[in-house]
Amino acid sequence: MNSETKSSPVLIFAAWLFVGIPAGWGVYNTVHNSMKLFQPPVAQPAQALPTK
């Protein structure tokens, strides 16, 4: 038997979407968090900061 059934492009797109949505959510959260690096420091009342 040599019948060739090509994988549907919709199926391939759906497969990538299935893993892409949670991955995208994770990346969004991380990018959002990393933006804090570029925010100007907020003046805080003097207190001992943890060094580690």
Add this chain to the structure above:
Amino acid sequence: MPLLSFLDRDRTIAHPGFNRWLVPPAALAIHLAIGQVYAFSVFKIPLSQLIGITKSVDGDWKQSQIAWIFSLAIVMLGLSAALFGKWLESAGPRKAMFASAVCFALGFYISHVGVVTHQLWIIFIGYGIVGGIGLGLGYISPVSTLIKWFPDRPGLATGLAIMGFGGGAMIGSPLAVKLMAHFKTGTDLGVAHTFLVMGTLYFLFMMFGVFTVRVPAEGWKPANWTPSAKPSALITTHSVDVNTAFITPQFWMLWVVLCMNVTAGIGIIEQASPMIQDLFKGTIGPVAAGGFVGLLSLFNMGGRFFWSSVSDYIGRKATYFTFFSLGCILYFLLPYTGGDHMNSVVLFVAICAILLSMYGGGFATIPAYLRDMFGVYQVSAIHGRLLTAWSTAGVLGPLLVNYTREYQLAHGADKAGAYQTVLHIMAGLLVVGFISNLMVRPVAQKYWLPDSSAKIGNKTEK
């Protein structure tokens, strides 16, 4: 067992017309799930306050005790990858992925019992040992399958999967935080329920990979692709079995390459947050440092895809040559970007980002390097054994960083000066990796399998 016969290797052979781009999402489903291990630290504080709820009290577990759960899981990752790699080659990727999903989910369920009964040893067995075996099986399960599907771009294919492992923490961390917030009550921090839900969610997510993965039929190759008539001397057309590969000098040179690259990367990861605060006192506070750590994880993940894809064009040896030569210069320069010298936060962040991208790239490019050296025949099993370099680096890196730093501080060095010593030691480690990579030569003919002529598309396992 007939019930589980759908997991058999011969039931996963792709039909003609199957699109190979369905395989990377299957691999990603496994790696995005097991990558959660890097987010385990979000449970550290809640696990240390299960009795006291708002603070640790007598009877609560100490954070130093809880830290062993992660360490145990990583050690088991390396051990199980080394032990079960050969079985995986004969059992096929679907069975290995299924076993990985069962172990990983079971790890969460057993840990649920450990939290409910407040027995830490049960969590050691659950997440640490059983879950750790799931990590090892899952990590190596898609590697040889991807290489067989993408003989034209093995770096890109394995990079895609291993990028998922880097990205897994980005999902696992916010997911755990949101679930614990959802289940939290006045008398319960919600950890036990979170373990149950995460075990179930990850199991279902991994099942997508289990049912989607396929191996190519014997002799399959991509349309319009023919292997190069004059391949690079460093890309073999022969095969070496895992036990023989283990005794070749090339295996141990690559072991040193991976170990040095990972140890140096840990030098940044281990101290990223305090380092940026100490080097830029008054400019960078704890919140911005948290953002810096997040940025590094993005570059760690992106580097896995970027560098492994680049390696398809420039070659694996040249890729590691870049890691070690550029890395050595950057590690040497890094301390001089601090407040006492150049005082450039931008330069410091940029250098760390490049270094972390090369750390991730080192993980993602090694499977393709192994395939170039030993052929595709038992590449997952060989990869599994090589991961013991990662376990070693996981112990060596933090030890080197912490003890060197403590020694420096105890002998009167200021904080910035202590970082300088540590980073320069990391640069030295990269020199060792550079030499080891430089010494890599093609595997000698005496190690080849007798009938291992070029079968790049596929080769049936014994």
